[in-house]
Amino acid sequence: MKKILIANRGEIALRVMRSAKEMGIETVAIYSEADRNALFVRYADEAVCVGPPPSAQSYLQGDKIIDICKQLGVDAIHPGYGFLSENADFVRKVKAAGITFIGPSAEAMDMMGDKLSAKATAKKYNVPMIPGSDGAIDDVEEATRLAKQIGFPLLIKASAGGGGKGMRLVEKESEVEEQMKLAISEAISAFGNGAVFIEKYATGPRHIEIQLLADNHGNCVYLFERECSIQRRHQKVIEEAPSSVLTPELRKAMGECAVNVAKACNYSGAGTVEFLLDDNMNFYFLEMNTRLQVEHPVSEMITGLDLVKEQIKVARGEKLSFTQDDLKINGHSIEVRVCAEDPLNNFLPDIGNLKTYRIPSGPGVRVDDSFEEGMDIPIYYDPMIAKLIVHGKDRTEAIEKMLRAIQDYTITGVETTLPFCSFVLKHEAFVSGKFDTGFIPKYFKPEYLSKSNSNEEEVAAIFGAFVAKNLNTSKASVVPNAQSKSKWKLNRV
Numbered sequence: 001m002k003k004i005l006i007a008n009r010g011e012i013a014l015r016v017m018r019s020a021k022e023m024g025i026e027t028v029a030i031y032s033e034a035d036r037n038a039l040f041v042r043y044a045d046e047a048v049c050v051g052p053p054p055s056a057q058s059y060l061q062g063d064k065i066i067d068i069c070k071q072l073g074v075d076a077i078h079p080g081y082g083f084l085s086e087n088a089d090f091v092r093k094v095k096a097a098g099i100t101f102i103g104p105s106a107e108a109m110d111m112m113g114d115k116l117s118a119k120a121t122a123k124k125y126n127v128p129m130i131p132g133s134d135g136a137i138d139d140v141e142e143a144t145r146l147a148k149q150i151g152f153p154l155l156i157k158a159s160a161g162g163g164g165k166g167m168r169l170v171e172k173e174s175e176v177e178e179q180m181k182l183a184i185s186e187a188i189s190a191f192g193n194g195a196v197f198i199e200k201y202a203t204g205p206r207h208i209e210i211q212l213l214a215d216n217h218g219n220c221v222y223l224f225e226r227e228c229s230i231q232r233r234h235q236k237v238i239e240e241a242p243s244s245v246l247t248p249e250l251r252k253a254m255g256e257c258a259v260n261v262a263k264a265c266n267y268s269g270a271g272t273v274e275f276l277l278d279d280n281m282n283f284y285f286l287e288m289n290t291r292l293q294v295e296h297p298v299s300e301m302i303t304g305l306d307l308v309k310e311q312i313k314v315a316r317g318e319k320l321s322f323t324q325d326d327l328k329i330n331g332h333s334i335e336v337r338v339c340a341e342d343p344l345n346n347f348l349p350d351i352g353n354l355k356t357y358r359i360p361s362g363p364g365v366r367v368d369d370s371f372e373e374g375m376d377i378p379i380y381y382d383p384m385i386a387k388l389i390v391h392g393k394d395r396t397e398a399i400e401k402m403l404r405a406i407q408d409y410t411i412t413g414v415e416t417t418l419p420f421c422s423f424v425l426k427h428e429a430f431v432s433g434k435f436d437t438g439f440i441p442k443y444f445k446p447e448y449l450s451k452s453n454s455n456e457e458e459v460a461a462i463f464g465a466f467v468a469k470n471l472n473t474s475k476a477s478v479v480p481n482a483q484s485k486s487k488w489k490l491n492r493v
Contacts, residue, residue: 001025001075001100001316006044007065008080010370011386012292013040016078019308028072030065032058034378039370046072053380059083062090066097076100076315078308082382085291086113102315104290108265112288116159116197118261122285125260130276130284132199138184140177143198147176150200156180158187159195166190167234169201204279204436207231208243209289210258211299212271213307215314220262221324222255223299223307229437230424232347237417238424239295240334241302244395244433245277254283261288270296270311279436294337294387297368301333301391332398333391336421338369338409340383343420344446349383352376352414360408364391364401377414385416395433399425419449 004020005028006013017027017040029044034053041047048068051058062084069077077094079085079102088106095101112118116135123129131150136159137143147154147170156179158166166187168179180196188194207228214220227243228236242251258273265288272293274286296307314320341347357373369386377383390405392398406422429435429443 001312003028003045003072003074004076004078004102004312005030005065005069005072005074006040006078006080007059007084008078008082009035009038009040009059009381011040011368011384012080012294014043014370015368016080016308017043019306020078020312023309023312025312028068028074030059030068032380034380037375039372048072053378055083055380062087062093066093066099069099070097074099076102076312078102078311079291081291081294086289088113100315102311103269104265104267104271108267109290111265112267112290114159115157115287116195118287119285121264122261122288125257125264127257127261127285128283130199130202130286133197136195136197138194138196140180143180144173144176146198147173150198153201155199155201156183156196157199158183158191158193159197160187160191160193166196202276202278202284204438205229206243206245206277206436207236207274207286208246208254208277208283209272209274209293210255211293211296211307212258212262212267212273213305213310213314213320214262214267214269214271215320216268216317217319219320219323220259220267221320221322221327222258223303223305223327224329225251225254226293226295226298228295229435230430230439231437232440236295236337237339238334238336238421239298240332240395240398241298242329242332245281250281250283257283257285261285269314270307294384295335297366297387297389298333298335301366301389302329302331303327304330331391331393332395333389334398334402334425335387335389336402336406337384337417338386338388338411338421339417340377340385340414341417342415343417343449344415346446347417347420349379350377350415351379351383354385354411355413356410358408358410359386360388360405362401362405362408365405366390385411385414399431420444423449 003026006016020027026045029041029047030050031041032053050061050064077099084090086109088109091101091106111121133146153171156168166183168183170176170179183196184194209226209228211223225243226239226241228239230238254275261273270292272289275283276286277283300307340350342350353376354373359367366389367386371385388405390398390401392401403425406418409418424430427443
C-alpha cells in the first residue's frame with residue numbers, strides 16, 4: 001500500500017494523513033471549494049477539488065472519488081467518520097474498482113447499519129437487550145399495547161441513522177400517538193426510512209462504548225471503554241477513558257459482549273459497540289458503529305496504540321500484533337469537542353472568522369484540528385473546530401490538566417463550547433463520577449456561564465484595584481531610581 005486517498009475533510013483527514021506519512025504512505029486529499037485553503041489540503045501529497053461546498057456535491061460524490069483514485073493510482077481509501085464511512089454501496093463500488101477500503105466489509109455494514117438488524121444479530125450471542133419491540137412498528141394501537149407492556153417512560157427510535165434524530169421520549173400513554181408520528185416524520189426526513197421501534201427508557205442511563213479492533217484472521221480484541229454520557233441533543237461533548245464507574249469484572253463482561261457482536265458480523269478493522277448502563281449497573285446493547293469514532297483519541301492515549309495505523313495494517317492483510325492479555329489501561333484520558341456553538345443559546349451553531357486561534361500545549365496535551373488563525377468556520381459542515389485531548393496518571397490529574405488546557409485555548413471571533421466544558425469539569429457531579437446522560441437538563445442553565453464570567457470579571461476588577469492602591473501607597477519604596485527598573489515589562493508587547 002503506497003498511496004491512500006482520504007475521503008473526508010477537517011481534523012480527521014489531517015489526523016489520518018499524519019499516521020500514513022509516518023508509515024511511508026503517500027496521501028491524496030479531496031476537498032470542496034469551501035475547503036480550498038484548509039490545512040489538510042496543504043498537508044497532503046496531492047489534492048483534488050471534488051465540487052462545490054455542499055456535501056452532496058462534493059464529499060458524498062462516491063463515483064467521482066473512485067474516478068480520482070483510478071486517475072492517481074491510489075491503492076486504498078480511508079473514509080474517516082461521517083460522509084461515506086458507513087455507506088455499504090460505496091464500499092462495494094470501491095472493491096469492484098480494485099481499490100482497498102480501509103474499514104469493514106459492506107456485509108458487516110449492512111448488518112450493523114440498521115439498529116433492528118443489529119439487535120437481532122447481537123441477540124443470537126446472548127448480548128443483553130433493552131426490553132422493547134422485536135421489529136419495526138407503524139401501527140399506533142399496536143405501539144400503545146406494547147408501550148403498556150414495556151412500561152413508561154420509553155423511547156420511540158428510528159431504525160436507521162443516529163445522532164438523536166427520529167428519537168422521542170414518551171412519558172405516558174396519551175403521548176404515544178403524537179410522539180410516534182413525530183418520530184416517523186423525523187426518520188423519513190433525516191434518513192429516508194420511516195421505520196421506528198420502541199424500547200424501555202432506562203433510568204439514570206450512562207453511555208458506555210467499547211472500542212474494538214479485529215483483523216481478517218479471526219482475531220478480535222477490545223481496547224477497553226469510553227464514557228460518553230455528557231451529551232447535548234443526544235450528541236457527545238465530553239468523553240473519557242476509562243469510565244469512572246466500571247469494575248474490572250463489568251469491563252470484562254462488556255468487552256467480551258462487544259467482541260461477540262463483532263464476530264457475529266465477521267467484522268474487521270476498528271469499530272465500536274455502544275452500550276447503555278443503567279443505575280443498577282446493568283448494561284444493554286445499543287448499536288455498533290462500523291467506523292473510527294470521533295472520540296478514538298482517548299482510547300489511543302490509554303493504550304498507546306495508533307488506531308489509524310492499526311486500521312491500515314488490517315487492510316493490508318496483517319494479523320494483530322498483540323492479544324487481549326497484552327493490553328493494559330495506562331492512566332486516564334479526557335477529550336472535549338471544541339465546537340463553534342453557543343452554549344448560552346441552546347448550543348446553536350455559530351459561524352464567523354477565527355480572529356484569534358491559539359492552541360494549548362504541554363505534556364499530555366493533544367489537539368486534533370485543521371484550522372489556523374484568520375480562517376473562516378464554514379457553514380456547510382459539522383461545527384467542530386477541534387478535539388482537545390489530555391492524558392494524566394489518573395482521573396484527577398486528567399481533569400486538572402484539561403482545565404488548564406481549556407484556559408490556555410484562546411479563540412475569538414466565534415462562540416465555542418469551551419466555557420461549557422470547563423463548567424462540566426468543575427461540577428461536583430462530574431468530579432465525583434455520579435452523572436448520566438441527563439447531566440445538562442439536571443445541572444446546566446445558560447445563565448450559569450454568564451454568572452461565572454461576571455464573577456471572574458468582578459474578581460479581576462477587585463484585584464486590579466488592590467494592586468493599584470498598593471502601587472500608589474508604596475511607590476517610593478518600590479522604585480528607588482529609574483536605573484534600577486526592570487526592562488521585562490517594557491519589552492512586552
